[in-house]
Amino acid sequence: MKTNQHSLTEAELAHYREHGYVAVENFFPADELQALDEHLDRFAAGQEADAFEHKGQDYRGWIMRLGLATPQTAAFCADDRVLDLINPLVHPGIAIYSAKLVAKEPYDTNICHWHQDDAYYTQHSQSQTRMSTWIPLQDSTRENGCLQLIPGSHHRGLQPASNKEGGTCNLGIDSEIDLDNCTYLPTRAGTIVLFSALLWHASDGNQTDQRRRAFIVSYQEATAQGGNADQWQILRAA
Numbered sequence: 001m002k003t004n005q006h007s008l009t010e011a012e013l014a015h016y017r018e019h020g021y022v023a024v025e026n027f028f029p030a031d032e033l034q035a036l037d038e039h040l041d042r043f044a045a046g047q048e049a050d051a052f053e054h055k056g057q058d059y060r061g062w063i064m065r066l067g068l069a070t071p072q073t074a075a076f077c078a079d080d081r082v083l084d085l086i087n088p089l090v091h092p093g094i095a096i097y098s099a100k101l102v103a104k105e106p107y108d109t110n111i112c113h114w115h116q117d118d119a120y121y122t123q124h125s126q127s128q129t130r131m132s133t134w135i136p137l138q139d140s141t142r143e144n145g146c147l148q149l150i151p152g153s154h155h156r157g158l159q160p161a162s163n164k165e166g167g168t169c170n171l172g173i174d175s176e177i178d179l180d181n182c183t184y185l186p187t188r189a190g191t192i193v194l195f196s197a198l199l200w201h202a203s204d205g206n207q208t209d210q211r212r213r214a215f216i217v218s219y220q221e222a223t224a225q226g227g228n229a230d231q232w233q234i235l236r237a238a
């Protein structure tokens, strides 16, 4: 079994460039993910309700602005193994744009609308190489709402978007979604998915009695000024 890979192979790099994403399996050991999962539970329990940017039915279990929220989340975002992995994708230098916990609680019917992360992110900061790392804290499956992607859609640039009814990630793409080209991306916990901030992606609700969480950290080149509020920090100089 391949563990703790720190650099992308040529094939993985080519996959990311052509399709806008790549999944690297067995990247995180199970004990590290469990420690993060439990830390986030303790953090959430200690927060006032107002500390959640999104709260209520549609966003239950989500925690926003985790980049520098605690020493543990900050260390996770600045992990050299991750920065080494994304080094050929994000340049010059690497800064954090944001980090958040995205949850699908048992039987959560909320879908995440088709969107591009840059529809949100360009409201705060302009970047040429921005991307997200999507880290499942449990196995993600079609039943519990794994990621769905349109491979290659990042090549089409930033699309017009508008507010969609219900669900989450509701700054949705206005262009027609070619669902014939949709790829479901089930992942084992331990996998790290890297995807462009321009990639079209979505997820369904959770039909199971187990929660599905993902920790999402977004990075941009160090020369791109600003990020999501107080989370922006240069991690590797340009």
Ligand SMILES: O=C(O)CCC(=O)C(=O)O
Pocket: 102, 112, 117, 145, 146, 147, 169, 201, 202, 203, 214, 216
């Ligand atoms: O984890 C998911 O279901 C997708 C979340 C997502 O795409 C986002 O928050 O931007």
